[in-house]
Amino acid sequence: MLNKNLKLNEKMFDQDVEQIPIRQGFGEGLLEEGKHNKDIVALCADLTESTKMNLFAEAFPDRFVEIGIAEQNLASVASGMAAIGKLPVISSYAMFSPGRNWEQIRTTICYNDRPVIIAGSHAGISVGPDGGTHQAIEDIAITRVIPNMIVVSPCDSIEAKKAIQALLKIGKPAYIRLAREKTPIMTTLETPFELGQSQTLWKGENPEVAIIATGALVHKALVAAKKLEEIGISVSVTNLATIKPLDEESIITLAKESGAIVTVEEHQIAGGMGSAVAECLAQYAPVPVEFVGVRDLFGQSGTPDELIEYYGMGISHIMSAVKTVIERKK
Amino acid sequence: MELNDEKILGLREISNNIRESIVEMLLSAGSGHTAGPLGMADVFTILYFHILKHDPKNIEWEERDRVVLSNGHICPVLYATMAHAGYMPVSELNTLRRFGSRLQGHPHREFMPWLETSSGPLGEGLSQAVGMAIALRIDNKKNFTYCFLGDGELNEGQNWEAIMLAGKERLGKLIVFVDRNNIQIDGNTEDIMPLNSLTAKWTAFNWHVQEVDGHNFEMINDAVGKAHTVPEQPSVIICRTIPGKGVLEFEYDYHWHGKAPNKDEAKKALEELHTLGGKIKAEHH
Numbered sequence A: 001m002l003n004k005n006l007k008l009n010e011k012m013f014d015q016d017v018e019q020i021p022i023r024q025g026f027g028e029g030l031l032e033e034g035k036h037n038k039d040i041v042a043l044c045a046d047l048t049e050s051t052k053m054n055l056f057a058e059a060f061p062d063r064f065v066e067i068g069i070a071e072q073n074l075a076s077v078a079s080g081m082a083a084i085g086k087l088p089v090i091s092s093y094a095m096f097s098p099g100r101n102w103e104q105i106r107t108t109i110c111y112n113d114r115p116v117i118i119a120g121s122h123a124g125i126s127v128g129p130d131g132g133t134h135q136a137i138e139d140i141a142i143t144r145v146i147p148n149m150i151v152v153s154p155c156d157s158i159e160a161k162k163a164i165q166a167l168l169k170i171g172k173p174a175y176i177r178l179a180r181e182k183t184p185i186m187t188t189l190e191t192p193f194e195l196g197q198s199q200t201l202w203k204g205e206n207p208e209v210a211i212i213a214t215g216a217l218v219h220k221a222l223v224a225a226k227k228l229e230e231i232g233i234s235v236s237v238t239n240l241a242t243i244k245p246l247d248e249e250s251i252i253t254l255a256k257e258s259g260a261i262v263t264v265e266e267h268q269i270a271g272g273m274g275s276a277v278a279e280c281l282a283q284y285a286p287v288p289v290e291f292v293g294v295r296d297l298f299g300q301s302g303t304p305d306e307l308i309e310y311y312g313m314g315i316s317h318i319m320s321a322v323k324t325v326i327e328r329k330k
Numbered sequence B: 001m002e003l004n005d006e007k008i009l010g011l012r013e014i015s016n017n018i019r020e021s022i023v024e025m026l027l028s029a030g031s032g033h034t035a036g037p038l039g040m041a042d043v044f045t046i047l048y049f050h051i052l053k054h055d056p057k058n059i060e061w062e063e064r065d066r067v068v069l070s071n072g073h074i075c076p077v078l079y080a081t082m083a084h085a086g087y088m089p090v091s092e093l094n095t096l097r098r099f100g101s102r103l104q105g106h107p108h109r110e111f112m113p114w115l116e117t118s119s120g121p122l123g124e125g126l127s128q129a130v131g132m133a134i135a136l137r138i139d140n141k142k143n144f145t146y147c148f149l150g151d152g153e154l155n156e157g158q159n160w161e162a163i164m165l166a167g168k169e170r171l172g173k174l175i176v177f178v179d180r181n182n183i184q185i186d187g188n189t190e191d192i193m194p195l196n197s198l199t200a201k202w203t204a205f206n207w208h209v210q211e212v213d214g215h216n217f218e219m220i221n222d223a224v225g226k227a228h229t230v231p232e233q234p235s236v237i238i239c240r241t242i243p244g245k246g247v248l249e250f251e252y253d254y255h256w257h258g259k260a261p262n263k264d265e266a267k268k269a270l271e272e273l274h275t276l277g278g279k280i281k282a283e284h285h
Helices: A022-036 A054-059 A071-083 A102-111 A139-144 A157-170 A217-230 A248-258 A273-284 A304-310 A315-329 B005-029 B035-051 B072-085 B090-095 B125-138 B157-169 B198-204 B217-229 B263-284
Strands: A019-021 A040-044 A064-066 A087-093 A117-121 A150-152 A174-177 A182-184 A199-203 A209-213 A235-239 A242-244 A261-268 A289-294 B066-069 B145-150 B174-180 B208-213 B235-240
Touching: A019 A022, A022 A040, A022 A054, A022 A117, A022 A157, A040 A054, A040 A071, A054 A064, A071 A087, A071 A102, A071 B125, A071 B157, A087 A157, A102 B125, A117 A157, A139 A150, A139 A174, A139 A242, A139 A261, A139 A273, A150 A157, A157 A174, A199 A217, A209 A217, A209 A248, A209 A273, A209 A315, A217 A235, A217 A261, A217 A315, A235 A248, A242 A273, A248 A261, A248 A273, A261 A273, A261 A315, A273 A289, A289 A315, B005 B035, B005 B072, B005 B090, B005 B217, B005 B263, B035 B072, B035 B145, B035 B174, B035 B217, B066 B072, B066 B125, B072 B090, B072 B145, B125 B145, B125 B157, B125 B174, B174 B217, B198 B208, B198 B235, B208 B217, B217 B235
Parallel strands: A040 A064, A040 A087, A087 A117, A117 A174, A150 A174, A209 A235, A209 A261, A261 A289, B066 B145, B145 B174, B174 B235, B208 B235
Antiparallel strands: A019 A182, A150 A242, A199 A235
């Protein structure tokens, strides 16, 4: 059942659950923090409206820099502004930032340890009709591997707002992963949020499997958990919003309590959140793990739902992974 | 920034000392870049010993001008100049590229907090300098931002992204020095990837462009003075330099771009520089 302590949205399983794009929360959070902290500046590469940075740009035109379609410049100009004491937030599609400008992020932001926040919108395969060129499904892997970097992947718009506000308060190099599509609202304004802290949103009685999910797919994991409960399989669902630094303590506890893990993410299985979890478990609590994610393939055009199903990240796939991992426990 | 004969002789003496340090540190390291650092020694000398607003004893000073070395591989000239200016002991220069040394093969500000940025991967420095100039302008500051670029480095597309942005933003307090020495690792710049005309290119991007002899202190000084007075345009000063300047055996030869002298070569080079230094001293005193 849903964790009452977290004050989650009780309507999240309803047909008419409220749905808002995750990037919206980012835009609102940036605007909100911008009101309190004049050091915050925003830079965009010709995608101001689609990344929802327009909210900040319209309110604070003097603290917004339109870089044009030049993501490498975007990252390094931000680093230079941070060198003077600014807190820059840069936004583009995840495929181009941190995709195209990875080395600039590594050298000019992380190697310099400059507090630049990279907002990668339109991450994941659910970008849909734009096709494989625009579907960033490698971004978690390439950001979490860089020293000094924080990696956050919020599950809904409300969490995204809290996440960007928290990141702007600590001032470190960070990547925040945002999705294009409308996403069911699972949390509420009252739900606590802390960077580096995972949250178990659903807990069945003596769960046989712990599902660890990140991003918009947390909702599918929760629906899967509910359906599994109906057929007598008890699981827990943990939202791992901060992928780096990893909440190792909670992950180890989940593994020890349930004895099996399923990870769920809209990302390549190689190098993603599941890999981060597996790296931890292999060292401290080796248990069977099943990975739900993209299996070394590129995306293609389609509706988000079609693509999630085709690439094996739907509710039925999560349920199958749970059943498989239970078999492996025996 | 007034410059008289006396001051010029003083600068020549300093740049010769810096060249000697460069050869010594490269010999000690056994690897590194020779041509670029020797070629840029005069520009670095006049910047740090005559033009720049800085205080080696107060590296956090808010009023300091900012310096970004984009072509990080010529860091021996940066390290030597900064050591002679008082940022670190000159004796430390011989630790270049050694394990545990602050003098990393390419500059890292974690080891040297007086650097504004780390550098090495080409094409990234100008973007950072542009970011600094924009941020300083937001704060209504008067500081200048100086950036060093190599000419071969201009092969990197990111430079042109930054050049476009600086032109658009009319960054009057941004001044770029391009080391126009016509060489890069694989050969002469015009054979590897033709750049001419740099003046036409930068002008087209709304920059104020000047070309100078990069070994003529008066010309460099005048050009920077002029750049300071251009309010609505970023400035580029294209410095025609001789790669390997000061050591006849190294001059103009692209093979010296990325290698260090051996014992015999360094000995000969230092003899040449000592002789030149003696002459400058005799003239000076």
